[in-house]
Amino acid sequence: MKRDSLWRKIDWLTIGIYLMLVVFGWFSVCGASYQFGDTDLLDFSTRAGKQFVWIICSFGLGFMLLMLERDLYEIFAYFIYLLLMILLVVTIFIAPDTKGSRSWLILGPVSLQPAEFAKFATALALAKFMGAYNFVLHTPRNALAILGLIFLPLLLIIMQRETGSALVYFSFFLMLYREGMPGVILFSGISAVLYFVVGIRYSEVMLPDGLTPVGQYAVLAIIPIFAACMVWIYQHVWLLAKRILGLTFITLALAYAVNRWIFPFNMVWVEWGICGVVGIYLCYLAARERHLSYLLITLFMAGSVGFLYSCDHFFNEVLEPHQQVRIKVVLGMEEDLAGAGYNVNQSKIAIGSGGFLGKGFLNGTQTKLKYVPEQDTDFIFCTVGEEEGFVGAATVLLLFLTLIWRLIYVAERQSTVFGRVYGYSVLGIFLFHLFINIGMVLGLTPVIGIPLPFFSYGGSSLWGFTILLFIFLRIDAGR
Numbered sequence: 001m002k003r004d005s006l007w008r009k010i011d012w013l014t015i016g017i018y019l020m021l022v023v024f025g026w027f028s029v030c031g032a033s034y035q036f037g038d039t040d041l042l043d044f045s046t047r048a049g050k051q052f053v054w055i056i057c058s059f060g061l062g063f064m065l066l067m068l069e070r071d072l073y074e075i076f077a078y079f080i081y082l083l084l085m086i087l088l089v090v091t092i093f094i095a096p097d098t099k100g101s102r103s104w105l106i107l108g109p110v111s112l113q114p115a116e117f118a119k120f121a122t123a124l125a126l127a128k129f130m131g132a133y134n135f136v137l138h139t140p141r142n143a144l145a146i147l148g149l150i151f152l153p154l155l156l157i158i159m160q161r162e163t164g165s166a167l168v169y170f171s172f173f174l175m176l177y178r179e180g181m182p183g184v185i186l187f188s189g190i191s192a193v194l195y196f197v198v199g200i201r202y203s204e205v206m207l208p209d210g211l212t213p214v215g216q217y218a219v220l221a222i223i224p225i226f227a228a229c230m231v232w233i234y235q236h237v238w239l240l241a242k243r244i245l246g247l248t249f250i251t252l253a254l255a256y257a258v259n260r261w262i263f264p265f266n267m268v269w270v271e272w273g274i275c276g277v278v279g280i281y282l283c284y285l286a287a288r289e290r291h292l293s294y295l296l297i298t299l300f301m302a303g304s305v306g307f308l309y310s311c312d313h314f315f316n317e318v319l320e321p322h323q324q325v326r327i328k329v330v331l332g333m334e335e336d337l338a339g340a341g342y343n344v345n346q347s348k349i350a351i352g353s354g355g356f357l358g359k360g361f362l363n364g365t366q367t368k369l370k371y372v373p374e375q376d377t378d379f380i381f382c383t384v385g386e387e388e389g390f391v392g393a394a395t396v397l398l399l400f401l402t403l404i405w406r407l408i409y410v411a412e413r414q415s416t417v418f419g420r421v422y423g424y425s426v427l428g429i430f431l432f433h434l435f436i437n438i439g440m441v442l443g444l445t446p447v448i449g450i451p452l453p454f455f456s457y458g459g460s461s462l463w464g465f466t467i468l469l470f471i472f473l474r475i476d477a478g479r
Contacts (some may be wrong), residue, residue, distance in 0.1 A: 008478040010066065010411055017403045018062075018454070018469060019178070020259050022055055022462075025380070025455035026397060027361065032376035032383040033457070047376055047457055054459035058466040065470040070478030073471055074418055077128035081149070084121040087114045088156040095160065097143045101437050103160040115165040116464030118153045123425035125149050126172065130179060132419030137180045146176070161419045163323070167436075171428035179417075180422050184230070191226060192307055195219050199311045201331045209264035215305035216308065220271035223304045224248045224278050227297050230283075240285075244278055266440065275301055327444045343379060344443040346372045351385030351393070360387030377458040378449050400434055400453075408412060410472070415479045419472075430465075 026048070033047035042047045053303040091114050097103040104111045126149055128143075129135070134143060152171050157166040170189075172268050177186050202215035229245035231237055255270040279298045286294035315324060329344070350366035353359070364386035366372060385393045402425065411423030430453055438446030438453040 006477055011473055011476055015264060017399060021454040026051055026055055028380050028383050029457045031362055031364055031387045032380060051457055058462050062466050062470040068472050074128055076422055077124040080228050081121045081125035084118045088118055088153060092159050101161040102270055103162045113460040115157045115162055116460040118428055119464060120468045121420050122153055126425060127418045127422035130421045131416060158198055164450045168432050171432035172360050172425055174428035175421060175424035195308050196311050199308050209259050211264055211266045214270055216268050219308050222302050223301055224274055227278055227301050230297050248274055275305060308447055311403055343447060347379050347382040347441050348443055350382040354386040354389040356390045358387050358392055361387055379441055380455045381438055381454050410476050419475045422475060423472055426468050435471060
């Protein structure tokens with residue numbers, strides 16, 4: 001009777017979406033890996049045949065995860081996390097060098113990537129920690145513990161030279177925002193991306209005076225504007241916000257007039273002065289009115305300026321040359337259709353050639369002739385676009401959108417913090433993979449090498465996403 005009750009409580013709609021995505025993904029792998037003359041798609045020596053085996057195994061794995069008691073996931077959360085962290089450490093030292101990374105463990109005929117499984121382990125550990133009685137997110141001790149749980153696997157994966165997989169761990173901040181993380185932290189992250197893109201993209205472009213870098217000028221003009229908005233939003237002092245905006249625009253207008261018609265100079269110096277004056281005045285208000293918010297806004301401004309000038313060092317000294325070229329291609333600083341931009345250019349050609357209805361299953365010329373590198377893994381979506389056209393690509397995106405909507409709905413109906421935290425962690429991971437993978441196929445985001453859930457060829461990826469989803473479904477069924 002207990003098992004009968006379990007089957008009634010399982011969210012079958014989500015399982016149905018999962019099955020459709022997996023089946024659609026297998027057909028896409030078939031299309032991407034098909035060779036002229038192949039007669040048996042289930043031949044286990046082919047990529048399609050191997051993926052079919054992984055799919056059948058993932059169904060069995062999902063069934064096993066649903067059969068386990070819900071409490072086991074919470075009881076053994078820390079143990080699972082510790083086990084995966086040890087496995088990540090071991091991988092650094094014993095994994096062979098594969099395309100510049102050391103992230104794959106060779107187990108006989110099977111290769112596994114522990115980084116894919118560390119995601120669900122981290123999600124479980126976070127859910128266990130944050131689900132504790134009387135947990136408060138805003139205490140320094142808890143905040144540091146959470147950051148430690150997130151950044152430990154991230155750093156270990158970076159040591160394996162898998163930057164793309166490591167960046168996925170920033171998706172956990174979506175869950176933290178849902179659980180009460182101040183919005184200013186999320187805003188700071190978005191601002192950092194804006195500063196990096198603008199600062200790097202226009203770092204070598206000069207204003208007509210030939211002395212003022214456009215990248216620095218634009219970012220340093222944005223910083224006091226953001227500070228004024230934060231004063232208005234967090235302190236509700238519109239008069240002060242207007243004064244900051246007035247000081248910024250009037251000073252920049254006068255500086256531009258002097259620069260243009262009297263004598264040219266680097267207008268970045270003026271912007272340093274604006275940021276300094278605004279920061280000093282906010283510190284004065286913080287001391288006079290004893291409002292910590294003014295001091296935090298000042299720290300935001302100081303951090304923004306420091307981040308801007310650290311971007312150049314990070315881009316030129318920390319990133320590998322091939323990573324720099326990929327970012328430059330995405331930002332339009334270089335074209336390089338024969339080098340770093342080749343994958344993306346061929347991917348866009350394949351998608352565009354599919355038209356409205358596509359060329360049909362196994363009829364894609366770009367994929368058959370292997371014009372798109374990694375077309376059955378990171379760039380699998382271009383096969384969907386070429387063979388199934390706009391209709392097929394839109395259908396896949398609608399299925400993913402439905403899955404995302406369902407995950408939000410199921411996460412919100414959880415009766416425990418443990419279930420909700422784990423649910424939003426799963427949601428964040430799926431969203432990150434979806435947006436970045438589709439974005440890099442379309443040339444909208446840098447190529448960082450992460451798979452499309454349930455589509456990209458590979459057992460580690462498929463099993464990792466299956467475990468993430470089915471643990472959540474089991475937690476939901478037992479709520």
